[in-house]
Amino acid sequence: NAGVTQTPKFRILKIGQSMTLQCTQDMNHNYMYWYRQDPGMGLKLIYYSVGAGITDKGEVPNGYNVSRSTTEDFPLRLELAAPSQTSVYFCASSYAGVNQPQHFGDGTRLSIL
Amino acid sequence: RKEVEQDPGPFNVPEGATVAFNCTYSNSASQSFFWYRQDCRKEPKLLMSVYSSGNEDGRFTAQLNRASQYISLLIRDSKLSDSATYLCVVNIGASKIIFGSGTRLSIRP
Numbered sequence: 211n212a213g214v215t216q217t218p219k220f221r222i223l224k225i226g227q228s229m230t231l232q233c234t235q236d237m238n239h240n241y242m243y244w245y246r247q248d249p250g251m252g253l254k255l256i257y258y259s260v261g262a263g264i265t266d267k268g269e270v271p272n273g274y275n276v277s278r279s280t281t282e283d284f285p286l287r288l289e290l291a292a293p294s295q296t297s298v299y300f301c302a303s304s305y306a307g308v309n310q311p312q313h314f315g316d317g318t319r320l321s322i323l
Numbered sequence: 324r325k326e327v328e329q330d331p332g333p334f335n336v337p338e339g340a341t342v343a344f345n346c347t348y349s350n351s352a353s354q355s356f357f358w359y360r361q362d363c364r365k366e367p368k369l370l371m372s373v374y375s376s377g378n379e380d381g382r383f384t385a386q387l388n389r390a391s392q393y394i395s396l397l398i399r400d401s402k403l404s405d406s407a408t409y410l411c412v413v414n415i416g417a418s419k420i421i422f423g424s425g426t427r428l429s430i431r432p
Binding site for chain 1 (some may be wrong): 331424
């Protein structure tokens, strides 16, 4: 029973490089979310998806892109990495909408140097 | 004013004590509320949902006060394993999920 799986767990990027953070869930959840958490701060919503083929922006979408081709997968893409994107990234899923609790992956620690 | 505010703490209490902290929110249209627990360098994990009527799960009690726009978490008979950061979450809509910055709790022997 894997739940929400994120890869990689750690990554160091150079400024201007690109990468994709992977997220997959095996709970058949409709809603999926990407957050970032800076030190000492709460999580901030980057993008979310209410189902395959549907994505929308959260609070801090600039510099990121997402896609949702299947129910299970919700990758997050950084096109031109900047130091301000150094953070811990969490993917989460929930069965339905905002009244349902979210299940989180164990995070990707990303450093941009 | 922040949309969701929590006292950052740390709250440092002895084992067995009762501790409570609040989380205030500014948007009266907020729909649902949760408490999550986050251990150092780990992902948030759901502690409990918060219902209008209040709810209890073992040593934990959560309450919602819509008139004053805050939620609370009470922990009774605290254990060493309760040491963590407690995040409140306020949902206004699918695109508006606000996490508080968290309250750090440290239980000492």
